[in-house]
Amino acid sequence: MRTALRLIVIAGCLSGLLCGTLLAQAKTPSAEVGTSLGLTILSVSGGGGSVTHFGLPGEGIQASPTLYATLFTSPSVMVEPQVAFSLLSGGGSTLTSLGLALQVGYLFTPSQPGSAYLAANGAFQTVSLSGGGGSLSGPGFGAALGYRFKVKNNLAIRLDGRYRRWFSDYKDLNEIGIGLGLGAIF
Numbered sequence: 609m610r611t612a613l614r615l616i617v618i619a620g621c622l623s624g625l626l627c628g629t630l631l632a633q634a635k636t637p638s639a640e641v642g643t644s645l646g647l648t649i650l651s652v653s654g655g656g657g658s659v660t661h662f663g664l665p666g667e668g669i670q671a672s673p674t675l676y677a678t679l680f681t682s683p684s685v686m687v688e689p690q691v692a693f694s695l696l697s698g699g700g701s702t703l704t705s706l707g708l709a710l711q712v713g714y715l716f717t718p719s720q721p722g723s724a725y726l727a728a729n730g731a732f733q734t735v736s737l738s739g740g741g742g743s744l745s746g747p748g749f750g751a752a753l754g755y756r757f758k759v760k761n762n763l764a765i766r767l768d769g770r771y772r773r774w775f776s777d778y779k780d781l782n783e784i785g786i787g788l789g790l791g792a793i794f
Contacts, residue, residue: 640678640764642791653780668692669707669731670783683718701741707733722757746776764791
């Protein structure tokens with residue numbers, strides 16, 4: 609668990625540093641902060657079953673409520689760190705889930721109010737259960753295809769589909785998400 613937390617802290621710091629550096633070099637600095645709602649299906653390859661989750665918010669990293677901050681490093685390129693945290697407690701046990709992701713996307717028509725985009729993403733998720741319940745952690749990698757449109761100058765709405773394949777403790781876990789993102793533009 610300590611190693612996983614160290615990796616999460618290091619990944620978060622590196623993501624923040626990278627995004628800050630890229631934003632500082634951008635000619636048109638702008639950002640978007642938001643969350644999403646939608647449907648996430650987690651399934652295990654080889655007939656291991658599936659779990660379907662609809663959340664508000666909650667279409668993020670392994671269906672956890674996720675916040676994102678999109679930094680536009682150029683009119684077409686967006687770099688997006690994401691963070692998800694969940695804490696469930698009851699019956700003397702606590703389940704803690706922490707996820708970090710980084711998505712890099714390309715807007716096809718950035719000068720238009722609406723644009724299709726394609727993105728690649730990587731994530732790291734750790735889940736632990738107190739009281740000797742153990743923990744799970746591992747990385748996931750995938751892609752997203754979506755459409756982002758600006759409503760006036762202050763709001764962005766996204767429709768997207770995402771696939772992510774998980775590894776390590778989450779071996780053979782597939783994540784498919786369909787979401788509606790709502791973000792404030794700064």
